[in-house]
Amino acid sequence: MPDDSVHNAPTGPGCGRSCNCGRANADADGLIRDPKSNGDGVSRRSFIKTLGASAAVSSLSATSESRANALLGREVPKSAAMLIDGPEPVDVTLNINGKPLAVKVEPATTLLEALRFHLNLTGSKEICDRGACGGCSVIVDGKLVNSCMMLALDAVGAQVTTVEGLARDGKLDPVQESFVRHDGLQCGYCTPGLVMACRALLNDNPKPTLEEIKKGLSGNLCRCGTYTNIFNAALEASGQAPIMDQKMEGA
Amino acid sequence: MNPFAYVQPRTFDEAAAALAEKRFSLPMLKAGGMDVVDHLKEGLIQPDALVNIKRLRSQPDGAPIAEAGGKVRIEATATMAEIAASDVVKRLAPVLGLSVGTAASPQVRNIGTAAGNLLQRPRCWYYRHEQFDCLKKGGSTCYSIEGENKFHAIFGGGPCHIVHPSNLAPALMVCNGVVHIVGSDRKSLPIAQLFHGPDQGIRSEHVLKPGEVITHITCDAAPRSGFYAIKEKQSFDWPLVAASVSLELDGAKIRSARVCAGAVAPIPWDLPKVEEALKGVSVDDDAALRRACDVAGDGAKPMTDNAYKVRLLPVAVRRATLIAAGRKTEVDA
Structure with a gap:
């Protein structure tokens, strides 16, 4: 579910959603800054991150592995039934900026929603929400795509790069x-x-x-x-x- | 978006079975998902399951586009970007790559698929608006007739006046395209028979039955072929008019031509009168070429706001013909 505690928080530096609540939510560089590494104190994003911290998980679970196999068209035992997920939330692993991240999403969740609301990666923006403006652009398996028009489950097994993943070792791209x-x-x-x-x-x-x-x-x-x-x-x-x-x- | 299950078949046959079996009441096929997600967000469809074929291939080699016995073979799930960049397409049927190479935006071309482009629903703003209960959605009125019909049909309209949204479909028409299907007794269907006008059913634009799934598309080689679209914007816009042309040439002289227009009718619209008029014309004789292409608008029945299309269509046809013949249009010159 979207983290409404962020959206509805009476105080705080940013809303994190494209809404009319009046709180700023645009990042010039879209970067999440780690206060420990840049010494600038707590950035608004890292502050928000502490409110809805998402778990980073390092290994693929058995189910998400078979799901990735199915998505990638790899050999799956013939006897196995077709994989059916949802409509309830499903546990999946998304590879974002080189890290496997566990997330629980409904099939009706877009990749953009998974990034912004579930993983707190708010660099990718929701603007038109219809794939017309490019504000949510991310790179999936080397291809530029609109994350607002891609289901999160479609990204399972793929390498996703968001704007947060461009800077390396504290150095901008x-x-x-x-x-x-x-x-x-x-x-x-x-x-x-x-x-x-x-x-x-x-x-x-x-x-x-x-x-x-x-x-x-x-x-x-x-x-x-x-x-x-x-x-x-x-x-x-x-x-x-x-x-x-x-x-x-x-x- | 309403909640739905996400079904992952491993083959096209499994996808067809998932659509046919009664497990779900309203399953929908999804490949790239651009149009499906758009419909879900607008509340135009409420499927209880999406059958995801995004990463399926009909051939074990997995190549999105290949040459097969002198013909072009395109996977249903090949993306528009893959078709536009394909050397096979550039060499054997350039019209296909040109038709999808400037469609929508780079992001959409990386996601949208060949079969998805053929089967996408129309862009009519009354159809796309949840609040308009138009003929296509089971209502009793086509709002474009008394409403705003700037982008609607000048041929073959009525009782619904959409234009077919696919750029690839008219391009395949001039290369004798064939769609190959599973989940049915018929194994293939010529592209010319894939679509039907609103007089033969308003709720859909194609003749595929529930459970029939396109696996791949083949077409003849058409090395002298071209496409030209006239748009209001150069990016993320649908054509006002578009033309696909395939030629057989004796030097500069046209021996025979295949011409199909897009964005002017509820189906890809063949222009046999232009084909006839182009016979024997030299592509380097500007006056003769203009005369031949001017018949493109013959028989058009424009609505209140779209008579401009009747004048634009001959321009698109002529420029597509020049491109097919390897000439520059006056725009490039």
């Missing part, structure tokens, strides 16, 4: 760094999705042209209209000179 340098955000709500779209694009195409960047990011909307800076960030993150500013100066 080059895409994140160039977003910071080029001011690739205004309100910041679309930013985690655009960072993921940019990362997925550069994984497939390390030196995209401006046209390819526009195409690769075309599933993500920025209502503030920061596209110029985002394209520049993508160019720089792929080791290319930002050109949009120069073009505009000459215009």
Whole structure:
């Protein structure tokens, strides 16, 4: 179930849901900061995390393993009946950012809901909730997808990377760094999705042209209209000179 | 979303059995799930089970797209991105890749499947809105007739006026596509027989019976083929009009043509008059090509807000023809 204690908490730094409760819930970089490692004290996310801490589990249970096998099309004994889950909540393991995380979800739970409400990974944003805006973009088995339109059970057995998984050893991903340098955000709500779209694009195409960047990011909307800076960030993150500013100066 | 069970068949036959058996009252097939999840979120469907075929393959090699005896073979669960990137498709039937390569958004193309694209439900805003009890949902009115019908049909409409939403279907029409199915006596069905107009049943757009599952799709080689869609937005938009064309050429001269339009009718809409008019025309003779393509709008019955489609369709057909012939359109030039 969604953690309503967070949503309804009378005090607290952020709601964590896309609602109208008025509490800020946009992260510029979508990162969960560990107060122990950065010494900045308790971040709003880590504060929230303590309210609805999710259990990290290190090994696959027997049932979730057979479920993963079925999903991956591996050999399952012929005599076994077809696997049927739900409609009650099911225990599954999701591989998120290289870690197996145990979660109990109904089949009607989307991957985005599992990430935000069950695992407290609130970097991926719910904006349109219909796969049209890209705010919830994550990388599943190397492919950029809208987590709001994917069932959590569809992600069992797959490797999921969220915006929280980009930074390594306290160092931001080059895409994140160039977003910071080029001011690739205004309100910041679309930013985690655009960072993921940019990362997925550069994984497939390390030196995209401006046209390819526009195409690769075309599933993500920025209502503030920061596209110029985002394209520049993508160019720089792929080791290319930002050109949009120069073009505009000459215009 | 209403609660539902999640069924994981290991083969397409098991999927067909899960749909046919009486264990569930309203089981639904799900592959990529884009349209199914959308329907669930809008409250348009309340299945008690989803039968997940997302990762199933009909062939043991698991290749999403393959060449088989000079034909193209596409798994039902191949994604749009896989079809668009396939070298087999680019070489043997480029129209297929072009048709899905710019559909929706990169994220959707990574999830949406070939069969899902064919069987997705229409985008009509009255159908998609829970509050409109339209003909398609068992009501007694098609709201588009007196309502807003800018994106509706100019051919074959009535009593319901949807346009078929698939980009892949018209592309397969010009390559003699065939869908292969299990869970039925019939093993395959030409794409030309897969869809039916609203006059032959309003509640669905295709002839598959409950329990019939598409496993894969095959089509003839059509190396000289092209697709062109005219849209309002370049990303995440459905075409206003679209055209798929396959040509046989003698040099620059068209020996024969197959032309099928999308987004203009409740089914992929063949344009035999254009096919006839294109015979003998040189693709490099702009005036003759325009004359031949201008008949694309003949016989159209536009509604109050969509007569513009009658003018746009010849443009899409001509540009698709140029692309099929390996020429540049005036937009690229």
